[in-house]
Amino acid sequence: MLTCIIVAVPGLGASVQKSLLRIGGCIVGTLLALFCTLFILPHIDSVTGLLLMVIPAIALSGWVAAGSERSSYAGVQILFAFSLAMFATFSPHPNLAEIRDRVTGILLGITVSTLIHGLIWPEAEGKTLRHSLASLFEYMAERMHPVVWKTNTHAEGWLKLDATQKLLAQVALEPNWRSNDNEELTLACQLLLGKLREIHVALYRLETEYARAIGDPKLRHAVMLANPVLQTLSAEVKRYAQALQSEPGSIPAIDSQLSQLMIDMQQGSMDTEAFRNRALLLRTGELVALFRSVPGWPDDNKSNVSGV
Template sequence: MESLIARIRTELAPFHGRMDAVWRLLASCTIVIVCSMTLQIPMLSLSLIMVFFTAQENTVLSRMSAIGLLAGSTLAVMASLILLMFTIDYPMLRILGAAVIAFCGMYFLRTSKLGAIGFLVALLVVNAQAMADNYADPDVLTRLQLWVWVATTYPVVVAMTIQRLFRPALPVNLLVSEYSRQLVEIEHQLEARITGGKPPTLHGAQVARGALALQRQLAFASLGHKERTAARAAAVSRLHAAAAQLARQAPFEASEDERLQMIAIRNACTTLRQCLGHETPFTFAATTATAGTGGARNAILREMERALRAATAADSDEEQPAGTANNGASGAVMPAAVPRVLYAKFAFKAILAAMISYVIYTSLQWPGIGTATQTCIILALPSLGATTHKGLNRLLGCLLGSVAALVATVFVVPHLESIVGLLAMALPVIAVGAWIAAGSPRSNYIGVQMMFAFALAQLGSFGPVTDLTEIRDRLLGIMLGLSVSITVYTLLWPEREGQALKTALARLRKAVAACAHADHHSIGAARLQAWSLLNQCRELQARVAMEPGWRDRNARRISNLLAKAEESLVAQQART
């Protein structure tokens, strides 16, 4: 129970940029709600979720997401209209045609970097079948499909505009901010040792997150001096890891030579932090202090000086070694070649689960649980563990959103008189969902689903909503879709990531060994690769743990191996 509470606190903890992301989402959602309610644009819940899908961690990803969503929405509406044009009087052909289109979309999801377009086409085409079942008039269906296009495109434009105008998350700014954050932590650690105070906590997991954050922002930042910037990132990561090793040292009274060294390093870190944001050259002159009695401490301080000299070399005109310019991308776990038939099997399983759910809710004549088919498309992920993880997140998010909608229906809706009251009711729930959605990939989908469940129950019409059956039916539909998806993915060609985890662990061992033998020029890039592999192994472990048949003994053994790898990466800072 304590570990669960600690994990929840970690997932909800504030970090730099999280509040800005929440404000951007709130501003976008407020504009969308006012526009949809004023102009009576239907499907407000769909519009709001498009806002969440558009807003990403930086402007580059947001722009790519916006282009994919606009293209996917347009293609989906066009495909739905053409399909309805020729099969409106033939339900069986209409359903089979929708299944074929959705199959192509899901196949495209696995085979292309623009797979989000295929995902959106499959989702909206399947959703169009529910409309065709409920409305037999072709004119009404045509208008509804056109409204779908409006409801899914204008929120993307609104969200993208807000992303660019309101404290934009530019990759360059995020990179400089991450530099500054890590250097400030290093300065605080050194200051505590200089003054004899209690040093702040700095452990290996923080070093790993910092190294990966630098690596990720480097991938998106369009900078003129890529090699120099990558070398700076490696140098800062080395400093950060050395500071973590210093934090592990027992309290000690620094000698005069050590104090002079630490003061010089602290001042150099402050200067480097000021230089990074203004592209001014950085220089560092090593101290001439003699070695003291603490061999490990002096090894750490020498490593910090070497990292600062590497940052100085990065700003000089000298040619950098090839290893220094590597931002760690080569350390990624590259998937083996996958036969195309496996992608076809994946698409078939997704459509089969959706069609089974469709047959169930139409046979029961219960259209309220039609969200089951959408759930099957949304949960279509390559591995069984990833599908289970996302399904549980979807269910938890729906529960939170449904509870919020239930409380609002009983206590708030009877007192609403204007759109101001509607905003006062909806925005706090959207803010909570936005805070969760701006977090780590492990839990961010909970926030998206929480917001969507609340909006579907409370913002689905242009007047007060007092019917509670919508909340009940949506929960049952998600549970049905989750059950069908997991059953199909478990029984039919299950894709497991156990072998991928073994391969990643083997690469991690080699990366840790490479760090131990790397020279002072390539050590920064080698450590970035190792930290990246360590993070990928942990993500794989979290997904594999949800696969049926995974034994607790394996989980404990792998957890111990990853903990030892992290300890080894941090401890290597003390080597001479």
């Protein structure tokens, strides 16, 4: 019953992920308890020996729990399974029924929960993943027009990227996601996230150069050359994001209207005044090149139960 309640989280992929962590942590904790019960506990006759037995198990569970958020729950389960098997009573006991009953109960609870979530009441997050990717593109577009340097922008962008990466990891665990030949969509999402990370770093560099140039009257011409490109690029990225939020068939890459603007910017950069801050123009060109290399969304004509 407790297992069914614990793994009943929003999203089929998140539920599967938590079930796997619960099973893995429980098995490791149970094996540790079984080893200690059979080989160490019969030779312990003091509190010091008891501490020497349990400290390694506590250290292992604490190390796992303090790690990545994706696997930290397994550390809690290691300690919980070990403690319940070793300290169920106030005195040592060689009865292994507690260990057996806990493993059996968890496996039964996960089996029931998986059948309910997978067959009777599936809650796929494929569409949520696509909307999360679209919101990332909208976020990048808003940062390009107007360009404003903020101290917390870099950290905020990484948080958004990490949240989407976590959602992708959960969606990839959904049974219907894998059983419907969706490896191409998983690869497409991973490529988009990788490209967005590069764009986030390049955009932060651009914001830094832009803030330095906007404060210097001698560098206004370079800012004027970069502004039309960034404005058009922002509009193109917003169009891409809006198409991604809808039911996409095949979304074209971000490329239209940018070629001529890049030519105009390069010709204008030959001016002596603009040449003093070529760093801003180079950052702008780098950002445009990254966005133009963003792949189009694959065709969704194939049946897709996940809703992506």
